[in-house]
Amino acid sequence: MKAFSDTPEWVEKTKMIEQPQSQGFFVEFFVFFLAEKGVVGKLIFVVGLFFSQPLVVQANAASAPIEISQPSLTIGIPDTLVNPKDVIELQKMLSELRRSLPKYHVATITFSAADGLDALRKDKPDFILAPTGFFATIDGSPAQNTYKIATRINLKSGDPEQSVGAALAVLNDRKELVSLADLQHKTAQSGLPNTIDSWLSVRNELKKNHYDDEHFFSKISFSNNAYPDVLSALLNKKADVGIIPACLLENLEEQGLIKKGLIRIVHQKKDSPLGCRHSTDLFPDISLWAAEGTPREEVKDLTIALYKTGGDLSRQWVPNVSERRIMELFERLKEGPYRYLRDITPAALYERHKGAVWFVFLLFVFLLLNELRLNVLIKRRTAMLANALLEKDNFEAKAIKVRKALNAYEKRSIVQQMSGMIAHELSSPLGSIRTYVTLLKMEGSSKIPFSKEVKQKALNGIEEQVLTMSKIIDRVRGYAKNNYSRQEDCDLALLLKKSAGSLIAERGRQLENQIVFDWSVRTYYPIKGNALELQILFLNLLRNAADALSDDVSGTIHVKISKDARAEQWLCEIENPASQMSQSQLEMINEKSYSVSTKTTGLGIGLSICRGICDRHGASLSFQLADKKLKAALRFDILPEGQSAQIGG
Incomplete structure (x- = not known):
């Protein structure tokens, strides 16, 4: 008061x-x-x-x-x-x-x-x-x-x-x-x-x-x-x-x-x-x-x-x-x-805080316009994203189609690559059949007829060799039809020997003295894998090495198997001369996308096929250049016996 x-x-x-x-x-x-x-x-x-x-x-x-x-x-x-x-x-x-x-x-x-x-x-x-x-x-x-x-x-x-x-x-x-x-x-x-x-x-x-x-x-x-x-x-x-x-x-x-x-x-x-x-x-x-x-x-x-x-x-x-x-x-x-x-009337408040009111109003207008701009941009970017996703889906569909085609082409390429190997494997049963047929033909000119046991033995031999040939053909046809292969116990040294034999049968006996194996004959090198695919892998690498020796008669291909105890892996090395290879070329072939053939340096033939097989077997493939020699190094995991797996192709 x-x-x-x-x-x-x-x-x-x-x-x-x-x-x-x-x-x-x-x-x-x-x-x-x-x-x-x-x-x-x-x-x-x-x-x-x-x-x-x-x-x-x-x-x-x-x-x-x-x-x-x-x-x-x-x-x-x-x-x-x-x-x-x-x-x-x-x-x-x-x-x-x-x-x-x-x-x-x-x-x-x-x-x-x-x-x-x-x-x-x-x-x-x-x-x-x-x-x-x-x-x-x-x-x-x-x-x-x-x-x-x-x-x-x-x-x-x-x-x-x-x-x-x-x-x-x-x-x-x-x-x-x-x-x-x-x-x-x-x-x-x-x-x-x-x-x-x-x-x-x-x-x-x-x-x-x-x-x-x-x-x-x-x-x-x-x-x-x-x-x-x-x-x-x-x-x-x-x-x-x-x-x-x-x-x-x-x-x-x-x-x-x-x-x-x-x-x-x-x-x-x-x-x-x-x-x-x-x-x-x-x-x-x-x-x-x-x-x-x-x-x-x-x-x-x-x-x-x-x-x-x-x-x-x-x-x-x-x-x-x-x-x-x-x-x-x-x-x-x-x-x-x-x-x-x-005075707290609206007019007085406006007059007192005119600057702040206008600032807030302009800020609100700016935020409103910015919100409208953002909405337009969001709609535009959403449409662009939708188009990009649609193109991505289309591209993925095309990629899947291309991958399937490439897979089929790879299968066909592998089958084609196996032609020499199959011919080598079929030559033995065909030779046996020819021998049995020749014996049966000799009965007519012989003064002493063959006994039933001899004839039956010859017929059984022919039948047995025909079954062997049938198994080889069925194995190849089954691999070409299926997208996966079951893995089994394999001997790495034996597979290399078979691949080398197929290459010698394909290129001639002169390669026998140019391929040198460096491992103990009595040692067993167990791995898990598909024997047919691994033979194709080694055959391609040996072919590349043989191509590099086409101009060098005195050159040799060294094949070595050793154990990397620390990594618990088998190390397989295939070495051949590569006097004309440069460091840039080495970097190129170490790229996964490289598949161009360079026969003068011993690379490129089926290189993409080789990498695909390595990926399916969990193996690694790399190339090293030292003293004008190219070395292809393959590493396989040493797996316990009895373990097997199916790897999608």
Whole structure:
């Protein structure tokens, strides 16, 4: 709850500033003369002194008429500047200005601080003496209506920007009121609600300490002046807390208007540049402003008078005092020029956050357009992906078809490759059949007929050899028809011997002395595999090696079998001369995709078939070039006996 109480005839109180310097000494004399009187008597004396000042001013005006030709220089003073110390100091200031500016008639105008801008527009003073932040608390922009000239120095402060504040005063006998928290829900009395050295600085302190500044006290009453109104309410126990300007209590105690120890300050600030007790942050003191429209010559003369070297005023007034601290206070409290922050209507919020609203709107538009762009891109990329997947499916179908065709071609190629081997295997049973037929033909020319046993033996031999030939043909036909082959125990050395025999039968007996086997004859080299495919594998490699010897009659083919104990593998090596092979060619044939025939170096014939057979048997095939000799290295796993598997072809 907030209430106002007005001191009667407050307008006349500050007219004592008009009195001459001699009247100022008179006032000071009586103030100190009554230092030993009671508190109530002192307050009555000061109030009576304020009421007596209009008569003094009128008497002075009657005894010293003003020349009409003398230009007037008026200074506006708000009615809230009635602190006795301020009154005396301002009176001295006016007297000094009158002495420094003899060509001007320096006069004062007291205006109502509550009326603010309306009072200034009505009275139109040339200069205004106002407390700090005064123009920020009234309607109108100070930057458009007034211009700061100087700021008063508080001689008790070491920093002009930290000169005034507020103090939370309580009676010393209220022992329960010690901290700021103890004042919550108590009644309070303050000066005007829009003054920095009173209620506003207290609100700022409450905010900083995380309290509800507008509902901290159970009741807050406001009056025009801290002295004597606020102190009277506190002394009469009409309020628990009195909010007074900093240094006011010290000034009154020094002048004997308040007994020392009667009033105590709560929540005192430590390590402050101000040498007075206070409870809030500090701000600049009273400032002198030039009103808009004041002649520049008057502003210049007054400024020179204030800052004149050696003058009394130059020690009390300084320029260039920032109001940053004041504006931060107003922004935190949403008062003065920041009061619009209290307005939360949509229009006010838009006006206050126009930049942010437009940023969010443009960001939303950007995100919306980006979303549309992403949708278009997603549809486009989805269509492209669908087409790619369709092409992939078509390609895979074609690849499967091609693989089947290649597999069939490989089977046919293998069958074709087996022609020489089959001819070699069929030559033996055919020779036996021819022998038996020849014996039977000899019976007609022989004088001694053959016995039935001999004839039957010959016929049985023919039948047996025919069955052998039939098995060989069925085995080849079965391999060509099926896509898999069953693996069985095989002897690696025996398969190499058979493949070499097939090659010798195919190429001629001259190869018998050019193929050299390097292994123990009695050693068994067991592996798991399809004997027919492995024979074709070895036959192709031996053919490549034989092709490399076509121009070198003295060359030899070395076939070696050894055991790699560490890897548990059989290592089969077929080595032949390769004087014309380069390192680049070696790299090419080691690529799985290479299948071009290079007969002069002994490579390329059925190389893709060889790799396919190796893959089906879990074997590895690599080529090495050293000392102008090419070595084909085959590695087979040593598998336990009895293990077999079917490997898809």
